[in-house]
Amino acid sequence: MKRIISFIATVLGITILMAVTTPGLLKDVRLGLDLKGGFEILYEAQPLMEGQQVTPEALQETAKSLQKRADALGTTEPEVTPEGSNRIRLKVAGVTDEAEVRKTMKEPANLTFRSNDGCEEGQEFCKIELRGDDFVENGASISYNQLNQPVIDIKVKDKAKFAEITGRLLGRELAIFMDDTMLSAPTVNAILTDGSAQITGSYSLDEAKEIRDTINLGALPLKLEEKYSQSVGATLGMQSLNKTLQAGIIASIAILLFMILRYRVPGLLASFALILHTWLLILIFVLADFTLTLPGIAALILGIGMAVDANIITYERIREEIKTGKRVSSAVKAGGKSSLRAIMDSNLTTILVASVMFAFGTGAVKGFALVLILEIIVSIATNVYFSRFLLNLLVNIGWASKPSHYGVKERDIREL
DSSP states (O other): OHHHHHHHHHHHHHHHHHHHHHHHHHHHOEEOHHHHOEEEEEEEEEESSTTOOOOHHHHHHHHHHHHHHHHHTTOEEEEEEEETTTEEEEEEESOSOHHHHHHHHHSOOOEEEEEOTTOOTTOOSOEEEEEGGGBOTTOOEEEEOTTSOEEEEEEBSOHHHHHHHHHHTTTSBOEEEETTEEEEOOBOOSOOOSSEEEEOSSOOHHHHHHHHHHHHHHHSOEEEEEEEEEEEOHHHHHHHHHHHHHHHHHHHHHHHHHHHHHHSHHHHHHHHHHHHHHHHHHHHHHHTTOEEOHHHHHHHHHHHHHHHHHHHHHHHHHHHHHHTTOOHHHHHHHHHHHHHHHHHHHHHHHHHHHHHHHHHOOTHHHHHHHHHHHHHHHHIIIIIIIHHHHHHHHHHHTTTOSGGGGTOOGGGOOOO
16 A cells, blocks of 8 residues: 555656646746857957967956856857867847947957046046056955954055155046946045055955956957857757757657657656656756757757666566566566666766767757766656656556556467
């Protein structure tokens, strides 16, 4: 009786959970450009000034600057990803004016220190006192004052210029701007003649790091050269998604019917495990905030095919064991054991190949490989171990203890 309750509670609980949460999960899945429509640009970063280099830090900070600019454009969840040693890939959805995106993104990050000196009434911080190239490269760092609060140490190239500025603005604000966004407005508290200063204030560590990184980025400005771009219309993207979903649904229904008709009770359990497998993948995509693309969907379909193969291998081995005349319980145990090694070898080999693709691939190739690896891991959990757990429960209960429950006819069973 406990086994019956355990089986019913497991199946019913999972079914209710999937039915209740699936609509919300599907709504929250983030779609890629090839499905939702948008614009993609690949930039090559180069130093603005002769003799400078594109460092990993400068590339990372330039990517952050592009991210902020893309957010300011009002696009939906822009993706900015550094690639290699000098490239940045930008993906933005919901673009209406590609020319404006190109113009805004291509401009180098512009760091300025501004004052109110000479500003007319109603103007704020109109005068540019210092620019990014006035600072020593990677000269900004974080230290702590006597109250253990983070402060930003900076160094400038021209000590005389800095002394003149701090003398003229003593007791007044010198605001820090990245592009046209003010990050901070510290007050000049002393005339600084040695070319170094401390920016103090009630900053959190994250805020202090942002200011430090911004100043270092300004000291290493990069210009961006467009190497590649593509535009995907929303209509084309939705058509691709709809046709892919239609094909997937039709194929899934055909697979489930085949499994049930061929393997009867185990096929029914395998179908339930496949549905759970798909739901878990959607849940992972939402929780991890992954972006679903057409290559990702291709990996999903491939993974489902591999999951079906795992069930077919297991159930064919069980049927063979039953046909030799073994009791169903013994056949289930022997068939499961003999098939497990073949299934694991196949899956681990595929994970190894996908790992190489992920390590050395870029863009869509990485996405395909990552989804395939996740797919296989979830498949092993659901279509190998969970489906076998349910089948063993049914065998012990007595609801799957006859050869006919596995699609085996009595005339096909040989005498031991």
